[in-house]
Every structure is written in structure tokens, then in C-alpha cells.
Amino acid sequence: MTEISIAILSTLGAVFIFLAAVGVVRMPDLYLRISVTTKAATLGIGLILIAAAFYFNDLSITSRVLAIILFMLLTAPVGAHMLGRASYFTGVKMWKNSEYDDLKGKYHPKTHVLSSEEEPDDVKKKV
Amino acid sequence: MLLSVLSGFLLAACLPVIGKQIKGNLSILLSALPVILFIYFLSFIPGVANGETYHFTYNWVPQLGINFDFHLDGLSLLFTLLITGIGSLVFIYTSAYLKGHVYLDRFYGYLAMFMSSMLGLVLSDNIITLFIFWELTSISSFFLIGFNNDSEASRKSSLLALGITGFGGLFLLAGMILLGYVTGSYSIVELMGQTELIHNHPYFVLILFLVFMGAFTKSAQFPFHFWLPGAMKAPTPVSTYLHSATMVKAGIYLLARFTPVLGNHEYWNTTLIIIGGVTMLYAAIHAVFRLDLKGILAYSTISALGVLVFLIGLGTDDALLAASVFILVHALYKATLFLVTGIIDHETGTRDVSQLSGLNKVMLPVGIAAILAAISNAGIPPSFGFLGKDLIYEATLHYGDWAIVLTVAAVLTNICLLFAGFLAGIKPFLGKLPQKYEKLHLPSPLMYVPPMILAGLGIVFGVLPMIIDSPLIKPVAAAILNTSPDFHLALWHGWSVVLLLSTITIGGGLGLYFILKPSEGLLAKATRFEPISPMSIILRCTRIFESTAKGVTNVLQNGYLRYYVISILTFLSVLLAYKIFKGIDLYVNFGKLTEITLYEAIVLAIMAVSIVFTVFTRSRLVAVAAMGIIGYSICLIFLFYSAPDLAMTQFSIDTLTVILFVLVLYNLPKYLKLSDTGSRVRDGMLALIFGGLISLLTLEVLNEPLEREISAYYAENAYTLAKGKNVVNVILVDFRGADTMVEIIVLSIAAIGVFSLLKLRLKSIEKE
Amino acid sequence: MSLYEYLYYIILPLLAISILIIFVRFLKGPTLSDRVVSLDLIITTGIGIIAIYSIHTNQPTFLDIAMILALIAFLGTVAFSYYLEKREKND
Amino acid sequence: MSNPYIILPIISQLFTAILLMFFWTQKNTQKAISVIMSLVTLGISVWLLTIVLKNGIHVTQAGSWEAPFGITFIADPLSSLMVLLTSLAGLAVSIFSVGSVRNARVRFGYFPIFHFLLMGLNGAFLTGDIFNLYVWFEIIIISSFVLITLGGEKAQIEGSIKYVTMNLLASAIFLTAIAILYGLVGSLNMADLSIKVANLENRGLVNVTAILFFVGFGIKSAVFPLHFWLPASYHTPPPAISAIFGGLLTKVGVYALLRVFTLIFVPDEFMINLISWVAGLTILTGCIGALIQNNIRKVFSYLIVGHIGYMIAGLGMFTEAALIGTVFYLIHDIIVKTNLFMVSGLIFKIKGTFSMRNLGGLYKEYPKLSLLMAIPIFSLVGIPPLSGFWAKLFWVESGFAIENFMLVAFIIAGSFLTLFVMAKLWAEVFWKDGDKLPKKINVKYFWELKPLKRTAMVFPIVFLSLISLYIGLGADHVIQLSTIIGKQLMDTTPYIEAVLGPINESQP
Amino acid sequence: MKTIIFKTASSYLLPLLLLFAIFILLRGHYLPGGGFVGGLIAAIAFVIHSFANGIEKTRGIIKFHPGFLMPIGLALALIAAIAPLFTGGALMTGLWFENPVPVIGMVGSALFFDIGVFLVVVGVTLTIIFTISETI
Amino acid sequence: MIKTKLLSNMLLAIIWVSLTGNFSAEGFVFGFLLSYILLWLISTSRRDDKYFTRGPKIIAFFFFFIYELVKANLQVAYDVMTPRYYMKPGIIRIPLTAKTDLEITLLANLITLTPGTLSLDVSDDKKVLYVHAMYVSDKEAFIHSIKNGFERKLLEILR
Amino acid sequence: MELLLVIIIGLLYAAGIYMMLRRSLVKLIIGLILLGNGANLLIFLLGRIVKGKPPIIDDASYVLAEIYADPVPQALILTAIVISFGLQAFAIILIKRAYKVVKTDDLDEMNATDEDL
């Protein structure tokens, strides 16, 4: 029983990670890559770690595994946000088929202040 | 005895302290030292005359058998008397000559130091101690020649003199050590007993060469003679004392001293005869063309030194006796002439012999001294010089097949020397006194009495040779010959070939004196040959050497770091390759290797690609990031192969390194200058060769069995004794805790370094 | 096929291949951000490898390395982002 | 003989450094602590050498783990001597620093790092473990990096880059050598290695490892052709730092070479030839380089290289006498080179430049100081009977004994070049008329300093000059000491037995 | 960096990571970890905090210059190392309390030594990173 | 204030206990003391944390979230593995109801972890969240789904 | 596996050397780091590698019984890594300082100290 759940969990985890890997290669722009990898990898690692927790079947190890997962859940999106934001600053382009860019022109180039103003409709346009 | 030798050093050491007090008229008091020493050494005459020798031993470095072993026999006694006697006169003379000079105290210091060194040199039985004093005379001479150190010419001459004599000195050192090695003793007395051993030793020629180099440079033999005329830049007392009477004779002393040890051998005799002969002729001819009084005297001194070497080279009893006498003869008249020159220079302000005449009218006592010295120099009876010259001809005439050639050479030399002596000693004083010198007057007696004493002795010894015959000269010859010779000095030997030769010499010299008038034109004719003189050749060689040195150093030390790295790695690679392919049996024991698994292979492949990527990417940041991947791959390898602690540490450190790089790189400019293909290929080859050698070496080491005594001990005791279960950590904090202690100190220092490197800004006053 | 063999011969290589694929993105770039993303993902995948390896070798201590990896991967991302913003500011 | 207190020279320097870090901003307190603790360390070092000479080799096993399992610290005559020399030079430079190091540098950790460096040196001398030696080397390297760059001036940075690179390269090679050595015999204790390496059958691998060690230490001791970093960097930091570098740092490399190539790898014929040639060429390049320099500190730097060649030559001859010579020269060289760099600092303070072209007139203006400075200058030349002379006796004689005329010739040539270089330096710096030379603005000249600072600059020069006079004139004592050490370098049994206990008969 | 998200996250990460760091430090003698890695994690915690909130704020939390941790840590390690000398033992000889302390296990000089390492590593890392961030 | 601290302290102690795996009384006391010291060390007077009072709720939300995460991944997986791209990405401006830093942060993180969305940044006046999304067929519907889905649920838990 | 590792080690050494021979100071430092990595791996490999048996005594026992990885090289590498980190950190900052005072990253322009000053 344990063995099967370990096998399933680890397989799922590995597959998610594999997907993330393929995603990071296949996705057409940086933001999509970040988007894909953050979750796929977090989920995949979570599953594999849980598999390990099952395997060792020890309270201290389980709690440690949970701590790692918690930590990843906390940091992965923050990291993604930081990298995405910094990339946008440095002018990393979005995919050509992207529909909207509400962020355009909202950053003050020198102070890095991000405004919340909604722009008039005529300015808002497709990328 | 030790005190008497070292007293000069003591005096020299005291002078910087008490110097201020004695600068005035008290300076003459310093002459007490050489006078006392002179008297002290005089007291040995009776004993030495009776064939006794004195030995004094003071321990210094008994470990090496290097001690103050002073040996006083005839030869050393003659020299000590010359040193202290002429020294006394020079000290006295100086007190007037340099009266009121700012640095008079220094001058006396150097003189005293020199005197002591010279005494040590001639008294040492220990050849190493002898060498030590030998070098000290060179150094004192360096300071004395450079005494007028504001003048560039002085500095150059002193460097040249030190260069040549120091150069020879080192050969002498090697020779002395070699003698000690061959015989097992540093004592000259003991060496005399081992003549046979030395003569038959394979190193004999080498020893001869080394000793000769020392003697020839010091005694200004051709082709090393040229430092001596330059040394005349020194104040006249120095020229008198060092460069005519004593120091330059150190080489002669050495040869005489070693005659019983090394002499009486074909190589010894031939070399000395040739070198001495060439020197005496070459320098004598040179002396003829000089205008500068000191120049004339310098060249005639060189020539005289040549004569001495020549005589020692002849090596017969006659010749050595002649040498013994001539040492004294020359010292007396040459010192006189120098002192006189000093007075002339001091009073008239010139040393140009063509400008000087008739000085007798204003300074008669000086003139008398000079003329007496010139007579002795010329070998005109009844001077002591006549006696000396006779003995020389006696020696050459009896030298077998070569007698005629040698005699002719000696006669020619003597003719020139006579001329030179007249030029220096008679020309300035006779004839018409130029108007500008009419107001001159006699200098202080302190200056003219010393030359008069010396010149007087030159005549007294000639008239009454018995005064010095058996008390002094005989023991000298005895020491050189290492036997007890039987002879008597006498002025008159009856009608003989020798007398004829003397007459020819005097006649020739006088003839020359009346024909040749010293002038610029004559000098110019002589200096035409300057470019091929040994001095020019050697100086040219020095310059070539120096520019080569510059070239080599600039090529080696070119400022390009990568060439430094290349040279190191090439050196290492060549050695490694040689040792690996020559000394190691290359094979791979596949049985010992572990299996290759897919995931590890992938990790390693990624690592390999990252390495290549790091190397070839154009962006520094990408290189840094790729370096991160290399680090992570290593981390995985550590993990797979049972090193969790390592994996953790590697990973954290690697990330930190990358972060540091990132923080530093953000404001660096784009790197554009790429090296050319050629150098890249060259560097690539070198890198691959080196990497390949390391790989090969690693493979070979892997074949060897590894002893696990130490890790087995750790495995056994980590928990039981050190109370830890993570053996690696136990090693870090306990078994090898000292390493870790040092490691955290390294980190702290690095942090301080980073802090100061980034924060410390020197104010402009603090920049250096 | 035992669980060990399954993990060792299927899952571990699968994860390794994932890393290889991600590495392709690292090499391709094109921007530094892309490389940072792939670096981060490589580390994350590394955590997976460590977890599987700890099962395979029955060494739970390896899981602690996973924790440190996660922590430091985050630091790396943060630092790069910091750098990207700073650099932009200075242009 | 076991004695846990032999590590006190290390501990006292470490303690000093830590204490100084607590007084980070108080410059005067730092100066006082540095000088006082240097004196204390000197006392400890004297005690150490005394007991070692009296009772034989002393050993302590860190952590009380018997050798070869823990880290051994061992005070044999050579290491105790090196510690003493370090303490002497350390005290001198510490005092000199009080007078010459700028307050800005003091406020940024000059003194702590200085004492860390001394600690590193003492550690390197006292350790009996090859990896621990590596670690001490790293302390030396990092602290010298910090010192050489302290102030961050352009020349300092440019010089330090070469210095840093070469030292890191040397470390990498050293580490590689240790890796291979461990891979071959599985031990790190030097005494243990001595036995185990001797028993190894694959001599080829042993020889290759020896090459790696030779090159690694060779870079550190700056032998040809591995020396280029030294003339590029030693003249760049402030004089006090140059002094400690010039006096001690390269000698650690020499020490390591002496240690490793007598204890672990007894040189075979190839190695002897290699070392001899390297030594000869080192003498030549160093002295030739010195001949053409105009910056006095560069002259001294090149002479360091040349004279390292002498010491290596002693190793290359590999006779007891030659090693005695090397040890003697080591003693002389540490004292004199330290002193010379301080002298250069003093000259700089007086004249505001290091360039011989712009120097002059020192003898006229400061006759007594000039005579003082003449002592180290002519000691370096080896004007007999000053300290540089004696070692040459041993080498020349050994050279003749083993018929290595090449080395004798190189040593003689080196001596001559040194003589000439220093005489030229004397003529230029001290004799030449200095009145017309340019004066710098923005430099605080010697006569403007407070008397205390002036004393602090002159006193250490007097101190070291007296020592070198003693080495030269009282050569007998120093030779006795060198002889003891030279004997022990050739016969390592006492060393090994002190660490591992009596060797039983079955082992060769 | 002015991001609310990061700032908020970092203030929760700090205590968590510090806790984790001490955990790693204390168990080093038994399992992978120890003073070095523990110290690194602690330092990283502060570094992350400083990235988010600025160095001044982080300084405010530490309350003194992080470089000061270096002499403290060194002194602690030194004392642990030379304590045996006072009883005539060799340098770094392990001194142990008789009984194990709850949670930590056996307490001896090695632990104090490791704590010294920990402090030094924190001090070093923070000094380096803070200095360089300040001078950017 | 004191209560908040106490709770944070307890929570940290619990985390300590689970980290060490030592669920004994001593372990807890030690963890408590340790975290007490830590909190004291890192405390600044300005701080006003409510995080720890919400501890249990957060753990509950955690499991809800796992579900969302899995769902999100399956959707993306499909797009990744199939040759054609079905996505219509863009950056959308979402006005925020959430007020505190903690609320905004959690919301942003959750959005990042859900299907095809990535929180890029929050405006400096904390009024607007900019989200990069993979599938924006209808912008208004998208904004609505976020506001009604995650934000509402989250605020329910937090407030 | 050793064969592959041997190749990687050689590659690391080669790459390190090659980078040291470039003109960029940054590359020089990277080269030194690569060299250090190579040396560390070399120690690791020459201590002989063992898979999956970390030298940690498990809960129940008092000694390391079965075949375990040699802990000594690991401890050495740990020390070496940390020390090199200190040196590298300093060297990296040196780049920054060098750029500030010499205004370039180009090593060929940093050779004034070899000229006669």
C-alpha cells in the first residue's frame, strides 16, 4: 500500500516537473515561462516530498517535509513576482500574441514607483 | 695583538660620536694610534731577525675553524711596518691637508678602518680571516675614493674600484674555500706542509685561477688595472696610502704569501711572468704620456706592481729577494711622490705637469723630498732604488732561456719608470717658476716633513743597506721562500752586466726626459688607442651586460599577468609530462571502477557543457550563472557519493559566490576586447595539456590501493570518544578542529578585507 | 520491479532528463531572466532528485539538503532580481 | 617530548588580533596593544627556542588525538627558530607601523590583520600536518591580500592582482598535490607521510607529486620561472607592509620546501638537478633584475628573488653543510630584508620618493641615520664579516665537494651583482648631491613628524641592525644553531620519533 | 526594492529561517549541518530581509554592526579551543559535561566551538554583503 | 500586543518541535525559549503583526489551496504538451479590496500559484494588483473571477 | 564513473587555466574558482568514492560498521571550500575596486607596477 502510494506520488511529481521543464523550453515568452514553472515545479516537488514522507513514515521527517513544502509555497510565488517585475522593468518583451498590457507606462522609470491610475480607454490598447 | 689589529675599527666606530670634538686642531692626535702601532711592531724586529715567528690565536668562529690566527713573520712584519709607518705619516699629513674639512672625522674613520683591515690582512694565518680583511680593505677604499661624493666622477670611480676588486675578491673567496676543502685546513702555515697534495690535486688549476683573479684585481694587473687611475679621484693621502703603498700591494702580499703553497709550479710561474710582464710594460708606457701628476704616478704604480708580480713569477731566490726589496723601495719613493703631488695640488691648484716648473724656489724642502724620491725611483746610486733595480736585473739575467727577453722587458720598463719619476718628482721643481706661482709659500711642516722622512729613508737604506738587510729583508725573503736564504744587500757589486744595464736604464730614461716634453698633443696621441684598452672593452661588456639585463628583465617581467601564468604552467606541465611519461607505468584498472549510471552521466554532461559555456560565452553574467550550474552539478555529485555536508556547503557557497559576482558585475563595462585566434589556440592547447595531465595522473593514482587507517580510526571513535555521529562534523570540530579554527579566521580576514577595500578612502595627504 | 528499482531506473532518470531539458533553456537564454528562471527550476528539480535519492539510499538526512536548496534558490532569485533592477536604474 | 604550550606563539598572536578587533576604532589603543603583545610573543618565542634546544623536539597533539589521527603541532629547532625570527621581525615592524602607518589604515584593520598574518606564519612553522600547513598558508595569503590592498591605491591594486592570482594558483597546485598525496597514502601527518611515502612502491607517482609540491611552494617562494608576481607587487603597499612581506613571506615558501623535501620527498638525482638549475637561474634573474631598477623597493624586491635562489641552491646541493648554510642565510635574510624595507620606508619619509633618480644627499643631511642604514645595506651584500657572508662559505664548499661548479658560479655571480647593486644604491641615494631634487607637496616629511613617531621609525631599524651585526660578528652562536638544524634536516628520525613514538625495527 | 509582497514575506521568513539556522547548528554533531551551514542560513535570513527592507532596517534589528560578531565568535571559538590548556591538556581537547542536555544532546567544548563558527560565519557573510550593497 | 507575541512564540515553538521531531516537554520548552529569544532579538517597536493569530486558519486554507494548485497544473500541462498554443496572455490590472500588506501578499501569492496567472506587482498605493494571465478571453470576466474567487475566500479567512 | 569524473576534473582544470589566460579580470577570477572546484573534486575522487553511504553513524549504533565513504576528504574539502569562499569573496570585491581605480577590467592595462617607477 505504502509502496504504491509512494510510486504514484513520485511519478506524479516527476511528471509535473517534467512538464515544467518542457514548459520552460516551449513557452514563447519569459512571463509565461515563469508562470508555468512556478506552479508545476512547486506541485511536483511537493508530491515527491510527500512520497518521501510516506516512505520514511517518521513524524520528525514528515514535519520537516511539511516545513519544506510550506517554505516553497511561501517563496516560489514571491520569487516569481520579483523576477517578473524586474524583467518587466528591464524591458523583457511579451509574446507577440499577448492581448493586454495594463502595466505599460505605469512604472516611473527613475523612481520605480508603480501607479494605480486607470488610464483612459483610448490609451488602453492591445499590445 | 688582536687589540692592535682591531684598534682601528674601534677608533672608526668611536668617531661618529666623538668626531665633532676632534675636527679642529686636535685631529692630529689621532695619529697617535698608527705611531703607537708602528712602535709596537718595531719591537718585533729583533725576534723576527733571529728567525722567530709569532703566533697569536683568538677564537671567533671555532665551529668553522675561522679564528683570528695572527702569524707574524718577516713578510708580515715588513707589511705591518709599511702600514703603520706610512700610515703614521699619512695621518699626520692629512691633519694639515684636510684641515677644517667638514668631514675630516669621517675621513679619519675610514683611514683607521682601512689601516686595521690591512693589518688584519697581512697578519692573518687563517685564509678565511685573511679574505675577510681583504674585502674590508676594498670597502674602505670604496668609501675613501668616494669621499668627495658630490662629484659624479668620484662616485663612478669608487664604484668601478669596488666593482673590480669586489669581483676579484669573490674569486679569492672561492679559492680560499677550495683550498680549505682540498687540504682540510684554513691555516697558511699548515697549507705549506701540504704543497704536494695541492699541486697534484685535480682542483689545482682552479685554485690557481681563483687566487690569481683575487691578486690581479687587487694589485691592478693587466687587464684589471684600469680602476687604479680612476681611484686617484680620492684625496691624495688616500692615493698615497692605499693606492700606492699598501692596499694595492695586498695582491703582491697574497702572491708572496702563497709562493710556498702554490708556487714553484710551471703554471704559477708562467702566468705570473706573463701577466706581470705585460702589466709592467703596458703601464710604464702609459705613464709616459700622462699629464696629470696623479695619472703619471698611478700608471707607474701599476707598472711597479707588474714588476713585483713578474718577480714573484720568476720565483728564483734572486727574484724573490728582489721583490722583497722592491716592495720597500717602491713604497718609500712612491709614497713620497704622492705626498708631494698632494702638496703641489694643494698649493697651486693644478696637477698638470706641463704647467708646473721651478717650484723649488718657493717650496724647497718639498722639492728636496721629491727629487730624492725621483732619484730612488730612477735607481741612481746611492739610492735604495739602485739597489732594488740591480737585484731585478740579477734575477732576470739568470732566468735560463728567456733571460734576454725578460731583461729587455725589465730595462724598457725601468726606462719609462725613470722618466715618469722625473716627470713627477723633478720637472715641477726645476726650471723657471711661472709668475702665477710666485706668491706661493711653504705649507705646514705637517705636510712636508712626512715626504722628507720617506725620501730620506730611501737614501739612507741605499747607503746603509745593513740597517735593514738582516733585520727586515732577510726574514721577508725567508718567509717567501720558506727557507733561510743566505745573502747580503750591498750597494756595490763590482763591474758586471747588471751595472751596464743600470747605466743603460739611467741613460735611456734621462734621454727620454730631455726629448719628450709632456703636452696635450702627446696625450691625445696616446688616447687614440683608448677604444681598444681593457677598460673600454670591459666597460663595453658591462654596458652590453646591463642592456641585456634590461632586455631580459623587461621580457620576463613584461607586466602581462597571463604570460606569468603561462610561464608557470608551461614549467609545471613540462615537468609533469616528463615525469608521468617517463616514470609511470600507464594503465587503467577497469575492475576497480564503479558503474556509470544515466542520471549521473546526465549531471556530468550538463556540467561539461556548462564548463564549455562558461569559457566561451560572451557575457560575463552568463558565465557567472553557468558557473552556478557547475557548482550545483558538483553538489549533486557530492550528494550521490555520500557527502551530504559537502553538498550543503558547496551549494550555499556557490550561490553566495554567484550573488557576490552579480552585485559586483552590475556596473562593469561591456568586455569587448577579445584576444586573437592565435593566442586563444595557444592558451587552449596549454590548458588542455595541463588538464589532460591532471586527468592522467588522477587515473594512475586511482589504481593504487589506499590505506584507510585514519578514517577507520575516526569511524571507530567518532561517537565513543568524540560523542558525535556525523563523522565529518566530528572531524571538523574535534579531530581536525584546528583546521576549522583557521578557516573561520580566514573568513574573518576576508570580511575585514572586503570592508576596507570598499570603504577605505585615503585622503590625499595619506596617499603615498 | 521493486520500488527501489522503479525510483532508481525510471524516476531518477526522468528528473535528470528534466534538468537536461531545462538546461537547454539556460543555454538558449535569451535574456538573463530566462537563465535565472531555468537556474531556479534546475535547483527545484534538484530538490526532487534529492528526495528520490534519499528514498533510494534510505538516508532521510538528505532531505535537509533539500531544505537548504529551497532556501538558497530563493535567495538566488531575489539577488538576481535585485541586480536586474539596480542595473536598469543605472543605465 | 609532549608540551601543550608550544602553540602559545600562535595563540598569543590570535589573541592579540581578536583583542584588536574589539578596539576597532581606537587607533592609539591598537598601537599600544600591538607593540606590547609583540613583545610578549617575542618572549614566548625565546622561551620556545630555549626549551627546544635544551630538551629536544616538543610536540603537542591537538585534541589529544594521538598522531597521525589528529593534527600535530611540533616545535623542532627549525620551526622554533622560524617562530623566533617571525617574532623579532614582527616586533620591529609593529613598532615601525606605529610611526609609519597612516591612521586611515589603522582604522580599517591594519593591526588585527598584521597579527593574523604573524599568527599564520607561526602556525605554518609549527604545524606537523600537511593539510594544516595548507590552511595556515591560506591565512597568510588572505591576510597578505588584505594588507597589500589596504588603502586601495592604483598601484596597490595592480600589484595585488598579480600577487593574488599567483598565490591562488599556488594554492590550487598545493591543494592538488595534497589530494594526490592523500590518494596515495591516506595520511596527512607529515611524520607519518615520511614513513609511508618512503614505503610506496610506485616511485613514479611519488616523483610527480613531488613536482607538484615543488612548483606550489616554488611560486610562493618566488623561484625562477615562478617569481614574476613578486617584483610586480612587493613595492606597492606601505613600507611597513612591504617589510613584513619582504622579510617573511617568501621565506615561508623556503621553509616549506626545506621541510617537505627533507622529510617527505628526499630528492632524487632529477630533483637535485632541477632544484639546482632553478636556484641558479633564480639567483641570476633576481640579481640582474635588481641591477637595472631605479625604485629602491624594486631593487630590494628583485634581490629577494635572487637571494631566495641562494637558499634553494643550498637545498639543491642537499648536503648537510649546504643546508646549514641555507638555515644561516634564512636567519640573516629575514632580519636584513625586513630591515631594508623599513629603511626604504624611512628614506621615503625623509625624501618623499622611492626613485633613485630623485634621491640623494642623505649622507650629508642625516649622517648618523645613513651609517645606521649602511648596516643592513652592507649586511645584505655579505661584506665580511657581516651577516650575509657566512652562509656562502658553506655553499661554496659544498658546491666544490659535490662538484656542482654551476651553483658555485651562480652564487659568486649573485654575490658580485648584489655588491654592485648595493654600492650603486649607496652612491645614488646617500652620496649623490640631493639639493637640487624636487620636493613633493602633500607629503608629511620625516622632520615634521612628532618625536614619538620618529623614534618609532628609527628604533626598529636600530634593533634589527644590532641583530644582524650580532649574526655577523657573533657568527659562532648562529652557526651552532644552524648546524643543529642542518643536521636534523638531513636526519629526520628524531622528528619522526617525536611525533609517532619510537619507530620499530621492521620499518625501513 | 519596493515591493510589498516581498517585504511582507521577508518579515515572516526572518524568524523562520533563524530558527532553522539554529536547528542546523545544534544538530550538526549528529547529522549534516553544523556551525558553518547554520551560520550561512542565519546570514541569508538577514540578507533576504535587507533586500526587501533596506539595510538600515535590518541593521536596526541586529542592533550593532554585524562585523562585531566576528571577534565575538572568534573569541568564543578560541576559548573553547584553549580551555584545555589551563588544565595542562592539549589544544582543542574535548571537554564534556557529564550528562546530556535535553534536546541538544551531549554538550562540550565542541559545541561552543561550533557556536563560535556560527557567529563568525554570520558576521562575515553579513559584513561582506552589507558592505557591498551599501557601496553599490 | 502581548497576546500576539505569545501566540507567535507558541507557533514557532511548535515548528521547532516538528523540525526536531522531539515532541517531548523539554523539546517544547526549549523551542519556546529559543523562539522567545529570537522574537525579542528581531522585534522592532513599530511592528504590528497579526500573522500568528491567524495560524490555524492559514493551515486550513493551505489544504484548499493544494486543490487549486493541482487543478491549475493540469490545465497548463495540457497546453504545454500539445503542439498548439491555446493561450491568450496579457497583463491585467485588478483593483484590490484587500487592504493590509499581509492580505495583499497572500492574495498575490495565491494568484501566482493558480492556473496560468502570475502576480507581477502591486501599485505603490496598494490599490491595484497587476496580474499576468495566460488565458484572458474576457478581461472583465477574468477580473471578476479573481475578485470573487480568491480574494473573497481569502478575506473571509483573514478577517 | 571514475572515468567520467576524471574527465570532468581535467576539464575543470583546463577551463580554469584557459580563463586565467584571458584579458578580463572577471574571467581570471572565474578561472581561479573553476580551478578550485577542480581541486576539490580531485580530493573527493582520490579519497575514493562510495555511493549512498554517508559517514554518519545511525541512531542505533556506536561505530560506522559497513563500508562507508571516507570522511577525511570530505572534511578537507569542506575546509577548502570555505576557505576558497573567503578568498573568492575578496577577489571578487577586488574586481570592483580595480574597476573603480583603474577604470577597466582589462588586465593588459594593469601593468604599471612592472614598469620602472
Ligand code: NA
Ligand atoms: Na558541518
Ligand code: NA
Ligand atoms: Na570546515
